[in-house]
Amino acid sequence: MDVFVDLGQGILALLTVQNVLLLAAGVMIGMVVGVIPGLGPSAGLAILLPLTFGLDPTGAIIMLAAVYYGAMYGGTITSVLINTPGESATVASTFDGYPLARQGRAGPALVIAAVASFVAGTVGAVLISIAAPVTAAVASSFGPPELFLVVIAGLLTLIVVVGRNWLLGALSALIGFALATVGVDIGGGAQRYTFGSTELINGIDFIPVAIGLFGIGEILHTLWRGGHLERLGYFAVGAGSRGFWPTRQDVRESRGPILRGSLLGFAVGTAPGAGATVASLMSYTLEKSVSRTPERFGKGAMAGLAGPEAANNAASAGAMVPLLTLGIPGSASTAVLIGGFLMWGLQPGPLLMEQNPEFAWGLIASMYLGNVMLLLVNVFCIPVFASIARVPFRMLAPVIILLCVAGTYSVNGSIVEVAIMLACGVLGFFMRRYGMSPAAMVIALVLGPLAEETLRQTMIISGGDFTIFVHRPTSLVLLVVIAVLVLLPTVLPRIRRAVTARIATLGGRRSPTEHEHVGGGTPGGSG
Amino acid sequence: MTAVHPAPVAETRRWQVGARAVFFGILLVVFAVYFQIALGMEWRTAAGRIGPGFFPRLIGAVGIVLTLVALVRSVRRVEAETETGPSTGTGTDGPDLGRHPRTMAIVVAASAALAAAFTVLGALVAGALFLLGCLWLLNREHPVLNAVLGVGLAVGLYLLFQTLLNAGLPAGVLPF
Numbered sequence: 099m100d101v102f103v104d105l106g107q108g109i110l111a112l113l114t115v116q117n118v119l120l121l122a123a124g125v126m127i128g129m130v131v132g133v134i135p136g137l138g139p140s141a142g143l144a145i146l147l148p149l150t151f152g153l154d155p156t157g158a159i160i161m162l163a164a165v166y167y168g169a170m171y172g173g174t175i176t177s178v179l180i181n182t183p184g185e186s187a188t189v190a191s192t193f194d195g196y197p198l199a200r201q202g203r204a205g206p207a208l209v210i211a212a213v214a215s216f217v218a219g220t221v222g223a224v225l226i227s228i229a230a231p232v233t234a235a236v237a238s239s240f241g242p243p244e245l246f247l248v249v250i251a252g253l254l255t256l257i258v259v260v261g262r263n264w265l266l267g268a269l270s271a272l273i274g275f276a277l278a279t280v281g282v283d284i285g286g287g288a289q290r291y292t293f294g295s296t297e298l299i300n301g302i303d304f305i306p307v308a309i310g311l312f313g314i315g316e317i318l319h320t321l322w323r324g325g326h327l328e329r330l331g332y333f334a335v336g337a338g339s340r341g342f343w344p345t346r347q348d349v350r351e352s353r354g355p356i357l358r359g360s361l362l363g364f365a366v367g368t369a370p371g372a373g374a375t376v377a378s379l380m381s382y383t384l385e386k387s388v389s390r391t392p393e394r395f396g397k398g399a400m401a402g403l404a405g406p407e408a409a410n411n412a413a414s415a416g417a418m419v420p421l422l423t424l425g426i427p428g429s430a431s432t433a434v435l436i437g438g439f440l441m442w443g444l445q446p447g448p449l450l451m452e453q454n455p456e457f458a459w460g461l462i463a464s465m466y467l468g469n470v471m472l473l474l475v476n477v478f479c480i481p482v483f484a485s486i487a488r489v490p491f492r493m494l495a496p497v498i499i500l501l502c503v504a505g506t507y508s509v510n511g512s513i514v515e516v517a518i519m520l521a522c523g524v525l526g527f528f529m530r531r532y533g534m535s536p537a538a539m540v541i542a543l544v545l546g547p548l549a550e551e552t553l554r555q556t557m558i559i560s561g562g563d564f565t566i567f568v569h570r571p572t573s574l575v576l577l578v579v580i581a582v583l584v585l586l587p588t589v590l591p592r593i594r595r596a597v598t599a600r601i602a603t604l605g606g607r608r609s610p611t612e613h614e615h616v617g618g619g620t621p622g623g624s625g
Numbered sequence: 626m627t628a629v630h631p632a633p634v635a636e637t638r639r640w641q642v643g644a645r646a647v648f649f650g651i652l653l654v655v656f657a658v659y660f661q662i663a664l665g666m667e668w669r670t671a672a673g674r675i676g677p678g679f680f681p682r683l684i685g686a687v688g689i690v691l692t693l694v695a696l697v698r699s700v701r702r703v704e705a706e707t708e709t710g711p712s713t714g715t716g717t718d719g720p721d722l723g724r725h726p727r728t729m730a731i732v733v734a735a736s737a738a739l740a741a742a743f744t745v746l747g748a749l750v751a752g753a754l755f756l757l758g759c760l761w762l763l764n765r766e767h768p769v770l771n772a773v774l775g776v777g778l779a780v781g782l783y784l785l786f787q788t789l790l791n792a793g794l795p796a797g798v799l800p801f
Contacts, residue, residue, distance in 0.1 A: 272688045283677035322729045326763045496759035508792035516740045554675045
């Protein structure tokens with residue numbers, strides 16, 4: 099029960115006026131960013147990271163955790179009201195959320211989504227409290243060979259399971275690895291790819307790259323596809339109206355999906371590389387398959403909204419387990435968080451919970467408190483945030499670009515980093531345009547130095563002998579996992595074809611006119 | 626703000642394959658240069674340890690191979706996505722409103738100009754000019770609102786970073 103005592107102490111330690119205010123501010127700012135179509139939690143975190151520099155590490159991480167959850171829920175608001183998810187993790191929320199709004203039930207949909215997020219976040223915080231120390235204990239026995247293989251396995255999961263195209267995913271990761279080699283070589287001190295620039299000696303900072311790829315890249319893509327000309331079909335939602343609150347039947351229908359989504363989402367989220375997108379789509383498929391009325395899915399079934407909402411939030415919590423215990427970000431958002439940790443001199447990994455318990459438990463506690471704050475803010479402020487979705491993109495785009503430029507400059511006062519940020523923005527646009535994965539690139543950029551360092555240490559231990567990987571039992575298991583992941587691209591299409599055919603057969607029997615949302619393939623990117 | 630609307634299928638396919646191939650061609654050149662530079666670094670140190678060139682050579686070599694495959698694929702076959710629109714990777718796009726490369730390019734150029742003028746003119750002046758220019762481009766129907774927003778938001782963001790966050794943005798031509 100020590101873990102719950104630690105969690106309780108973490109929560110109590112955070113309950114100061116300043117921290118509560120930071121939580122509230124983080125949730126609200128996150129929701130503002132989240133309701134901007136095209137921007138999701140990863141972009142929100144990247145853009146807002148510089149705003150936390152004036153704070154102490156605990157305050158900063160509290161605010162970022164709150165921004166994370168706020169942005170996640172902000173994406174749900176646009177999914178339900180304007181059928182435009184902020185990012186792929188909330189795509190599943192449009193399937194039934196938007197039909198509910200069209201039926202005049204936007205209020206109940208958003209309240210149920212908020213409750214689902216809250217329950218999932220709570221379940222997630224409790225499960226992290228149990229899973230993180232256990233995983234950290236296992237991970238503390240890992241040596242450099244195992245850590246190197248975990249990094250590779252994490253990236254492969256992201257590329258193979260989440261991405262649409264493994265070739266382009268791998269290429270994206272290689273660009274990230276290549277950028278990570280810029281600067282002084284940690285082994286021998288030689289300069290690599292600095293071209294004589296003093297600005298590049300310390301390497302390419304992660305923040306400008308993340309802000310460029312996720313912030314500017316998304317803005318450019320939205321401009322390219324005509325987002326500035328969009329006239330959004332918008333469904334009003336008012337807290338004063340009678341139909342704002344869910345009915346008893348809504349609550350009854352949502353209970354099971356929320357619980358199942360929370361557990362499924364957490365389990366999926368803990369796998370490095372798999373993330374909220376996969377979790378939410380899996381939850382939607384699960385709910386549809388266990389439902390007694392699957393024909394209502396896609397037409398406004400509360401279970402079809404509650405399950406995926408719970409799953410994507412629980413997956414966000416689950417992603418914290420590999421982040422805190424192995425130092426492996428499971429998604430783009432956690433990659434941005436890890437960038438923040440490193441900036442404050444904290445090295446996530448097996449020793450974090452041992453050496454900085456107050457920080458690790460503080461983070462877990464702040465995630466829980468972020469959920470509480472999210473529920474409070476949501477229930478009372480849904481109409482206010484929903485109205486932000488009405489602000490046209492053509493007016494928001496220039497402001498966000500200026501915010502990105504000022505934010506990047508404020509980190510190190512470097513105009514070179516602003517130029518890198520803009521270049522990464524253009525690169526991010528083309529990556530998105532041609533189906534590459536900015537998330538894989540950012541995660542590879544974060545993990546590149548770790549991969550290089552652990553491989554170097556491995557070679558020192560083994561005297562340059564690569565067979566060390568098969569001589570150690572744990573690394574042998576990890577090698578098998580990697581082999582399975584490598585083989586997946588050839589096996590997965592066959593499984594998908596078989597499953598699609600099976601679903602089509604079942605769907606044909608149940609309802610010939612029913613829409614099939616999930617069969618279209620898993621969107622790339624990650625939460 | 627000219628929109629490039631979806632053209633007849635055959636023409637669209639030819640244009641998209643071309644642009645895609647050019648992108649992967651540029652990426653190939655970048656990886657080739659990266660690999661070439663990596664060849665000038667040590668693979669192993671004199672002590673037999675991994676040298677600074679070990680990782681870059683691996684990354685460069687694999688990058689060249691994968692980019693070549695992507696390039697050949699983009700030249701040889703038309704992806705199914707050209708018929709339904711380009712892949713975005715997230716499935717979060719809204720309705721089809723045509724393609725607007727010119728608008729996007731102007732905003733990129735304006736952003737580059739903002740970066741160039743940021744330290745010279747200062748964050749406030751450069752930011753206000755950038756906002757005014759972009760809002761004039763994207764939101765022409767409301768010039769008065771644009772002017773108010775352009776100046777007001779630039780001042781607001783400057784105060785947020787400078788006063789509230791103590792971030793030290795460049796003053797430029799202004800005395801404060």
